[in-house]
Amino acid sequence: MAARKSSSPKVNTGKPGRPAGGRNTNSGKGARAAAGRAPSTGRSSSPRSASSRNVVAREGGPRGRPIRNSDVRRSAPVAKGLGGEQIEGRQAVRELLIGQRRKVKEIWIAQDIDPAAIIEDIEQLADAARVTVVEVPRRKLEDTARSEAPQGIIAFAQPLEEVEFASLMKKRNGVMPFLVAVDGVTDPGNLGALLRCCDGAGVSGVILPKHRAVHVTPTVAKTSAGAIEHVPMCLVPGLPVAITQMRDKGIWVVGLDDDSENTLFDIGKLATEGICIVLGAEGSGLSRLVRDRCDTIVSIPMLGQVSSLNVSAAAALATYEVTRVRMAEQA
Structure with missing residues (x-):
């Protein structure tokens, strides 16, 4: 782990623009820590330091742009694709760097x-x-x-780059597809938690509708803990x-719904x-068309007083x- 140091003056190692063993925080002006690069001017100093790396202490947006209203759209919908351009939360950012799936x-x-x-781990990975x-004021x-x-x-x-649906229906390393499809889930916290469960259980792919469903927002990214x-x-x-396409490829499609005498443990x-396990939104459940297309519908036994589980909890079960059945088969 890189040692943290105060913003007190540091001894120069002779490398242009880089202080010894830490961030370039020369005399109250933030500077890039890349070797050979001259300190920047007119930027506020950083109150903390770590191992030498590409660091800038400034208040602007990405790549030095000043933050404008168009850059901060808390409720802006994703125009197309999965989204995921803004990632928040420590674990989510760490997994972003570890995954190396995108720039x-x-x-x-x-x-x-x-x-x-x-x-410190994030700093070293970066x-x-x-x-x-970049160090910025918390506000x-x-x-x-x-x-x-x-x-x-x-x-x-x-x-995030989405994969081709056709590729998800194929075996991966000799293992049969293990998919989850999400029907009408619009709550980002639910989707993030669901994706975290899918990663833990070894799901090979998740299918999301293009319309009337949440995609990857900053809340989804954070709640998924990097999944x-x-x-x-x-x-x-x-x-x-x-x-229908999955069934044509020989994939069993199992819908999860309260209204079924068959239980999850009967699969x-x-x-x-x-x-492919199909999960509906909490409350509305599976849509009629989706339910009618499934090979079978199963329920989760509810032995207490509440009538249903959150969609992410249902996904975990x-x-x-x-996974339990597959592991038992391999034993």
Whole structure:
């Protein structure tokens, strides 16, 4: 871990523009820590330092742009694609750097952030990937954030690249497809938690509708704890058609709904074949067309007083039941 140091003067190592063993915080002016680069001018100094890496202490937006209203759109819808350009939260940013699936443009860290091992880890990963890290006032960071608690860190990256639906229906390394399809889930917290469950259970792909469903927002990224960087996702124009295509490829499509006498624990050997678990939004459940296209509908036994589970909790139970059966088959 890189040692944290105060902003007191440092001894120059002879490398232009880089202080010994830390950030370039020359005389109250932030500067890039890349060797041979002259200090920048007119920028506020950083109150903290870490290992030498691409660091800038400034208040502007990514790549030095001043923040404008158009840059901060808390409720702006995703125009197309999966989204995911703004990633907030420590674990989510760390997994972004570890995943290396897409280019990271810049990382913001609050100037007054408390020391933590994960922050040091992020700094080292960013340094290795040559990603610029910027120290900004916490107020500016929180004004830019689109989730409730960004934890003092925001990353800006290229959008997530969706995979082809056809590729998800194929075996991967000799393993039959294990898919999850989401029908009408619009709450970003639910989708993020669901994706985290899918990653943990070894789901090979998640299918999302292009319309009337949430995609990858900063809240989804944060709630998923970085799972968005590891779980393949695709967008389809309509789930009913996608379900028909999966069935044509020999994939069993199992819908999860309260209104069924068959339970999740009855899927048995279906779990060892190609399978897709379809989950509906909490409250409305599966749409009629989606339900009608499924091979079978199963329910989760509810033995207490409440009548249903949150969609992410249902996803955890369903995906781990498939994983349990598959692991037992391999034993």
